[in-house]
Amino acid sequence: WLAQLDCPTAIKECKLLFDKYITNSGVLGSNIFPDVAERTKQVVPTDLQLLTPQKSMALHACTNFCSTIFSQYATHQGNSLIMFYPGGHQSSPPIPGCIKYIFKDNGQILLAVQHQLPAGADAINSFQHYPYFPAHLYSAQMGEDLEVVHLEWVMCHYA
Numbered sequence: 001w002l003a004q005l006d007c008p009t010a011i012k013e014c015k016l017l018f019d020k021y022i023t024n025s026g027v028l029g030s031n032i033f034p035d036v037a038e039r040t041k042q043v044v045p046t047d048l049q050l051l052t053p054q055k056s057m058a059l060h061a062c063t064n065f066c067s068t069i070f071s072q073y074a075t076h077q078g079n080s081l082i083m084f085y086p087g088g089h090q091s092s093p094p095i096p097g098c099i100k101y102i103f104k105d106n107g108q109i110l111l112a113v114q115h116q117l118p119a120g121a122d123a124i125n126s127f128q129h130y131p132y133f134p135a136h137l138y139s140a141q142m143g144e145d146l147e148v149v150h151l152e153w154v155m156c157h158y159a
Helices: 009-022 034-039
Strands: 062-065 068-071 081-084 095-105 108-118 138-150 154-157
Touching (some): 068 095
Antiparallel strands (some): 081 095, 081 154
8 A cells, every 4th residue: 555656645754764763674773863772771681791791781672784684582583583603603504593682782783692402312304305405403492591693693584
């Protein structure tokens, strides 16, 4: 309906504002309203304290990197599941993880990610019959530890 010629201009402008400010398309909320990030700072969660020296910070619900939206698990489960190169080493195979927190440290947006655990030894690997299809089975459970992941280390989303 928004693409129709008879759609009121005011509605189209509302959609543009919604896309820009609410869905985080191309603009971070802290860049739109710099004082909002300062006012929304909170005490760093206990599990995140091991990864940053900050005592308080603003956690982000989502971020946009190279036209891909990444969300923390509490915001959108599908956009929180990522394959990433541990330590940024692209010579290592990517591993699956789930974004628990999105935060800014030294001006850089970072992800705090929990690894997805491997499938149990009793899991039936239905992909074994397709040696050229690089699929792997993993447990539905996440590890307890968090790892800092730079946005550049993310290969893709997964399901």
